[in-house]
Amino acid sequence: MRVIALANQKGGCGKTTTATNLAATLSSMGKKVLLIDNDPQGHATLAFGFRERDFTLSTYDLYLTSDILIEDAFLDISSNLHLVPAGIELSAVEQTLARESEKEYRLRNNLRRSAMPYDYVLIDCPPSVSILTFNALLASSEILIPVDPSYYSLQAVKKMRETLSVLREKKGHDIIPHVLMSDFDTRPRFVRKLMAELDDLYEGELLDTVIHHTVRFKEAAGMGVPIIQHDPNSRGAHDFRGLARELSEQEVQVSVAALDHWVALLHGPQVSQAGVVFEADFPRAKTVRITGSFCSWSAKGLPLKCREDGIWECHLALEEGDHEYRFIVDGSWLPDPHNTETTANEFGGANSLVVVP
Numbered sequence: 252m253r254v255i256a257l258a259n260q261k262g263g264c265g266k267t268t269t270a271t272n273l274a275a276t277l278s279s280m281g282k283k284v285l286l287i288d289n290d291p292q293g294h295a296t297l298a299f300g301f302r303e304r305d306f307t308l309s310t311y312d313l314y315l316t317s318d319i320l321i322e323d324a325f326l327d328i329s330s331n332l333h334l335v336p337a338g339i340e341l342s343a344v345e346q347t348l349a350r351e352s353e354k355e356y357r358l359r360n361n362l363r364r365s366a367m368p369y370d371y372v373l374i375d376c377p378p379s380v381s382i383l384t385f386n387a388l389l390a391s392s393e394i395l396i397p398v399d400p401s402y403y404s405l406q407a408v409k410k411m412r413e414t415l416s417v418l419r420e421k422k423g424h425d426i427i428p429h430v431l432m433s434d435f436d437t438r439p440r441f442v443r444k445l446m447a448e449l450d451d452l453y454e455g456e457l458l459d460t461v462i463h464h465t466v467r468f469k470e471a472a473g474m475g476v477p478i479i480q481h482d483p484n485s486r487g488a489h490d491f492r493g494l495a496r497e498l499s500e501q502e503v504q505v506s507v508a509a510l511d512h513w514v515a516l517l518h519g520p521q522v523s524q525a526g527v528v529f530e531a532d533f534p535r536a537k538t539v540r541i542t543g544s545f546c547s548w549s550a551k552g553l554p555l556k557c558r559e560d561g562i563w564e565c566h567l568a569l570e571e572g573d574h575e576y577r578f579i580v581d582g583s584w585l586p587d588p589h590n591t592e593t594t595a596n597e598f599g600g601a602n603s604l605v606v607v608p
């Protein structure tokens with residue numbers, strides 16, 4: 252599951268447009284997506300045509316109590332796309348939680364309690380660095396920062412990256428940043444100059460996809476539908492298909508980048524004369540099994556047990572040689588997140604590899 256915050260303290264740079272249209276496009280490609288409206292303005296909720304009278308539970312409830320889960324609060328937009336809506340009550344969070352401990356981890360803890368098998372969770376943030384934005388960032392492994400073509404926006408990205416450094420230093424929380432050019436009319440000379448500047452400043456973080464300026468976005472939002480539905484052949488719809496593709500192509504890379512802190516925690520399979528010990532941290536899983544070349548890739552696999560510390564574990568007596576394997580986590584086949592040794596498989600993904608000498 253990739254949790255991505257849409258954040259930038261500058262207003263009107265395309266956070267909500269990106270959150271809603273990316274959510275709709277990823278879900279149309281078969282990904283299971285949750286969109287959390289984390290802005291009291293509730294624009295992401297409006298963008299899907301919902302009004303405050305259409306829901307009783309909202310993002311506010313996720314902050315207030317641990318009794319309400321994502322699965323209680325979401326609205327169905329389609330079978331693959333869920334939305335936790337927000338309204339003006341969300342602006343009370345700052346005051347309501349003022350004296351509470353761990354108040355910046357409310358959203359993260361709630362997401363961890365959820366058993367929903369999402370591929371992507373997108374969190375649309377307000378234009379401020381507030382408790383709402385901190386909650387979103389601490390729940391996320393990635394941040395998508397939309398920038399519109401203005402120098403204020405550049406300034407805001409710089410601020411956002413300072414915030415990320417503070418989170419890394421003070422909370423030990425690492426977030427992979429992506430910078431997205433949004434609402435760009437690429438013709439004027441100053442815009443092209445700005446694009447070159449962004450490329451210099453944020454090489455490696457700047458996404459290749461550009462979301463171009465088109466009036467279709469405003470039309471679609473006004474009708475309460477995403478652009479891929481309003482005008483599937485428009486440039487805007489094309490741009491969002493490109494963005495969804497670009498992000499999905501990073502899936503393997505991102506899971507490897509997220510490895511660093513896991514590797515410190517665990518070390519992939521441990522080989523000894525007694526056999527191989529597999530350990531894995533899947534905090535939301537109900538069942539974890541392992542399958543691989545050693546059991547002819549049995550669809551059922553072999554079970555791992557959940558230890559008291561929450562880590563899943565199993566011991567296997569494997570013969571000498573190379574063994575490819577994957578974990579089956581609540582039915583999804585995943586490479587071992589703690590093992591950097593992988594080999595490409597025939598499906599375009601990666602299998603984890605353990606070598607018994």
Ligand SMILES: Nc1ncnc2c1ncn2[C@@H]1O[C@H](COP(=O)(O)OP(=O)(O)O)[C@@H](O)[C@H]1O
Nearest residue numbers: 262263264265266267268434463464465468469
């Ligand atoms: N690519 C675009 N082309 C045209 N209008 C856009 C585009 N992106 C955003 N807008 C418009 O700009 C305004 C602000 O965008 P929004 O996504 O709500 O920003 P934020 O959530 O960062 O405040 C909205 O009216 C939106 O329809």
Ligand SMILES: [Mg+2]
Nearest residue numbers: 266267290294
């Ligand atoms: Mg917004």
